[in-house]
Amino acid sequence: MKGTQIILDHMNGREAAALMIDGKLQDFLALSDTPRPGTIYRAIADRPVKGQGGMFLRTADGPAFLRQGKGLSPGQTILVQVTGFAEDGKAIPVSQKVLFKSRYAIVTPGAPGRNISRSIRDDDMRDSLLCLVHDLLDDDETMGLILRSSCEGGLQDAIVDDIEATLSLARQVMADAEGSMEVLIEGDTPHAEAWREWADPADIVTDAGGFETHGVIDALEELRDISVSLGAGASIAIEPTRALVAVDVNTGRDTSPAAGLKANMATARELPRQLRLRGLGGQITIDLAPMPKKDRRIFESALKTAFRRDTIDTTLVGFTPLGHFELQRKNARIPLNTLLK
Known part of the structure; x- marks a missing residue:
């Protein structure tokens, strides 16, 4: 089949999403039992790793490992974000560099700046988006904002709504840094991540059994x-x-x-x-x-x-x-x- 399809379905009872281009599987996302990347914890520093500069943390989902733990003291409360999936028997990989990703923007708390994706090359559009960013952030020097390449094909109202919602979420989470261990935000599910990351024009298939009818199951078996x-x-x-x-x-x-x-x-x-x-x-x-x-x-x-x-x-x-x-x-x-x- 020619063209691009995004198929939202379930596999083995778990939410999953597939990206097909011209009948060829290009990407596949599936829900797992492990903490998802993007999850934000209020964590407790546990013990340092001598000679490596890292720190083991305690989280609501189990032990986590922070590579850059310099300056942290055991018992200290910090906000961290899951950066990937942990291998069996290993701690959850996390970072203190917390990011809030949406379809059109990335909010960067503690890293002020206004940036636009380099793939957007139209000068008029870049100027328009830059004005939009300054209006939304105003004089807020605690938040940075990166406009993603998907803004090029988006409607201005949708972009504004998306950025405002992401900024509001970021401010709410960053203001909630004190307290006991807690999961503040869970990472996106496969369907939400597909909406966020697969922004090019595509036919969206949500019918049950879409993986079977569009060849996703066969492609996965080949893998x-x-x-x-x-x-x-x-x-x-x-x-x-x-x-x-x-x-x-x-x-x-x-x-x-x-x-x-x-x-x-x-x-x-x-x-x-x-x-x-x-x-x-x-x-x-x-x-x-x-x-x-x-x-x-x-x-x-x-x-x-x-x-x-x-x-x-x-x-x-x-x-x-x-x-x-x-x-x-x-x-x-x-x-x-x-x-x-």
Whole structure:
């Protein structure tokens, strides 16, 4: 099916959302039992991690870990926000940098500033949005505001209502910093996150059984396989381990001099989608197909372009002495194999 569809349905009794573009699954969100990213806690500092600058915290949902805990004292009350999903047996990852995300804006308490997405390039629109921001924030120097790229296609009244609601929520939460451990705000559910993040024009499907009729179930079943075809006989194998995610690039039967480069370039284009759908993050090591060292820059440029369009923070670390390429990716999703059990 041509075009873009956002399918809002349930899988195994859990709320879920899928993004399909031209009949191909591009993103998938599903509810889990773990605290969702975006959840805001009033937490209690518990004990520092010597030599690392981190701090373990107590929250209403269990232990959490704050990487930058310098200056905190045990027993101190702080506001923190969940930044990703915790691996089994590990503390919830949190940050003191609390953000309030909506469809059109991001409110940044304690980081004043007025910014507009760089993808909005029309000068008249930027000027109009900047005036809108100044009117809404007035002289408030405690809140910062970032207008997202979705503002470009939004109606001004909808943008204003969205920003006002987000600002009101941010002020209410930040004023509630004192007290015992508590969940102040829960992170968005899959349907709410789909509305917030998938802002491009699309057909919205809400009928029960939408995953089955639009091919989402079949696409998810294919992701159970570690092997992914790249076309022309090339493929990659994606295998998560406890330490890292290993990606092995294979050229297949192609023995031409350019086979390695072609397979590696196809990997660069496909890898962000595969990692996003499979919910994989952490340390990622790519065992590339053989290619001349002079072609490494071409591959790295293609990989950088592909991940620039991805919504999950990924750092391209670079080549190792053995010729592997390493990445560091935020654990922003629950692994798909956990959701499909």
